[in-house]
Amino acid sequence: MELWYTEEHTPNVRFSIKVDKMLFTEQTEFQQIDVFESEEFGRFLTLDGLMMLTEKDEFIYHEMMVHVPMASNPKIRKVLVIGGGDGGTVRELTRYDDIECIDLVEIDERVVTVCREYLPQVAGKFGDPRVHMYFEDGLRYIRTRENEYDLIIVDSTDPFGPGEGLFTKEFYGNCYKALKEDGILVNQHESPYYEKDAEAMKRAHTRIVEFFPVCEVYQAHIPTYPSGHWLFGFASKKIDPVKDLDAAAWNALGIATRYYNTRLHTGAFALPNYVLDILEMK
Ligand code: SAM
Numbered sequence: 429m430e431l432w433y434t435e436e437h438t439p440n441v442r443f444s445i446k447v448d449k450m451l452f453t454e455q456t457e458f459q460q461i462d463v464f465e466s467e468e469f470g471r472f473l474t475l476d477g478l479m480m481l482t483e484k485d486e487f488i489y490h491e492m493m494v495h496v497p498m499a500s501n502p503k504i505r506k507v508l509v510i511g512g513g514d515g516g517t518v519r520e521l522t523r524y525d526d527i528e529c530i531d532l533v534e535i536d537e538r539v540v541t542v543c544r545e546y547l548p549q550v551a552g553k554f555g556d557p558r559v560h561m562y563f564e565d566g567l568r569y570i571r572t573r574e575n576e577y578d579l580i581i582v583d584s585t586d587p588f589g590p591g592e593g594l595f596t597k598e599f600y601g602n603c604y605k606a607l608k609e610d611g612i613l614v615n616q617h618e619s620p621y622y623e624k625d626a627e628a629m630k631r632a633h634t635r636i637v638e639f640f641p642v643c644e645v646y647q648a649h650i651p652t653y654p655s656g657h658w659l660f661g662f663a664s665k666k667i668d669p670v671k672d673l674d675a676a677a678w679n680a681l682g683i684a685t686r687y688y689n690t691r692l693h694t695g696a697f698a699l700p701n702y703v704l705d706i707l708e709m710k
Contacts, residue, residue: 433464433472435479437654438622443479445469445652451546458536458590463546469652471547473514475539475585479652481514486550488687489616490516492648492660495688496696497579497612498524499678500662500669504578505529508606510566510594512583513539515551522553523683530559531577533570535590537563567593573606580607582615587628595628597635604639604665613663617645620703621655629659633707636663644669645707646696648687659703670697 431447445466452463462474470483481489494517498504506529509517513534521530532554534540540561543551554561562569566584580603585591593599594615603613613636618629637643640663650658662669675690704710 433466433474435474435477435654438624441622443652443654445472445482452542454538454542456536456538458538459585461536461538461542463542472652473543473547476589478586480585481516481547481550482652483547483549485651486514486516487685488648488650489653489658490520490550491685491688492646492696493517493581493583493614493616494520495678495683495685496646496660496662496669496693497581497614499674499690499693500664500672501578501610501612501667502526502674502677503610504612506577507531507579507581508533508570508573508577509581509583510570511535511585511591512581513537514543514547515540515554517581517583518556518559519550519553522556522558524681528558530556531562532559533562533564533566535563535565565590565593567596567599570599570602570606573602575606575608577606578608578611580611580613582613584616586618587632595632595635597638600636600639600663607665609665610667611665612667613640613661615661615663617659617661619653619655619657620659620700620706621657625654626706630706633661636661640664642666642668644697645699645703645709647699647703648696662697670694 449465472482587595619625
C-alpha cells in the first residue's frame with residue numbers, strides 16, 4: 429500500500445508527497461506535530477497538517493530569512509527569533525561570529541525536542557552558547573521589550589492557531605518598540621499567488637506599513653510551500669535592504685550558502701507587477 433502526505437493548498441488544489449514512513453506523531457497542547465520520511469524531500473515536518481520544512485528545500489527559506497537582513501546591516505549583534513522551533517533560522521544566525529546573542533521565543537517546546545531528535549541537521553545549533561530559549565507566546569514576550577534588538581525574525585506558523593497573534597497590529601507595534609534605532613524586522617509573509625494566502629500577505633503588509641518607515645517585500649522559490657512563490661517582509665526604522673547592502677563586506681565573511689548570494693539579494697526585491705498591485709507598491 430502506498431502512503432501519501434497531502435496538503436490542501438486551496439479547496440481545488442492539492443500537493444502530495446509519497447511517504448516512506450511516518451516517523452513521529454503527537455498532539456501537543458498547541459498543535460499536531462508530525463515528521464515523515466520521503467524519498468523525494470527527505471524528512472519533513474508538518475504542524476497541524478501544514479508543511480513547515482523539508483530536508484531538501486529548507487535551506488532556501490532559512491538562508492533568505494537570515495542573510496538578507498544580516499547583509500543589509502553588518503552591525504547586528506543581538507537577535508530575537510520568534511517561532512522557529514525547528515532551529516533552521518538559529519543555525520544560519522550562528523554562522524556569524526559577530527552575533528553576540530540569539531534569543532529564541534517558541535510557544536511549543538515539543539517542536540524543539542522533536543526537531544532535535546528527528547531533524548538534527550536543521551536543529552543542530554541550539555547548543556551554541558549564544559542561544560537562549562524561552563518557551564512562551566511571542567506576542568506576550570515582546571510586550572515588555574524596549575530598544576533591545578538589532579534584528580527580529582518572525583519565523584512563525586500561518587496566521588491562524590498559535591501563530592495568529594504574530595500577525596496583529598499590537599505585535600508589529602511592539603516589535604517596533606523592541607528594536608533599536610537601526611533595527612530590522614523580517615517576517616515570513618505568506619504567498620501572493622492563491623487568494624487566501626494573498627489576503628494574509630496583504631493584511632500583514634498593511635499593518636507593518638503603519639509602524640515602519642522602510643517597508644519592503646522580497647521573494648524566493650520554495651517548492652514545498654503553496655504555489656512555490658513565497659514572500660518575506662523586510663521592515664526597518666532606517667536601513668534600506670538594497671541601498672544599504674554592502675556586498676563586498678558580506679562576501680568577505682566567506683559564509684558558504686546554497687541559495688543566497690548578494691546579486692540575488694538585490695534581485696529578490698524586484699517583485700512581479702501583480703504582487704506590487706496587491707501590495708499597492710506601484
Ligand atoms: N518555516 C515555517 C513555515 O512557515 O512553514 C515556520 C516554521 S517554525 C516550525 C514555526 C514555529 O512557530 C512553530 O514551531 C510554532 O510552534 C511557533 N509559533 C507559532 N505561534 C507562536 C507564538 N505565538 N509564539 C511563539 N512561537 C510560535
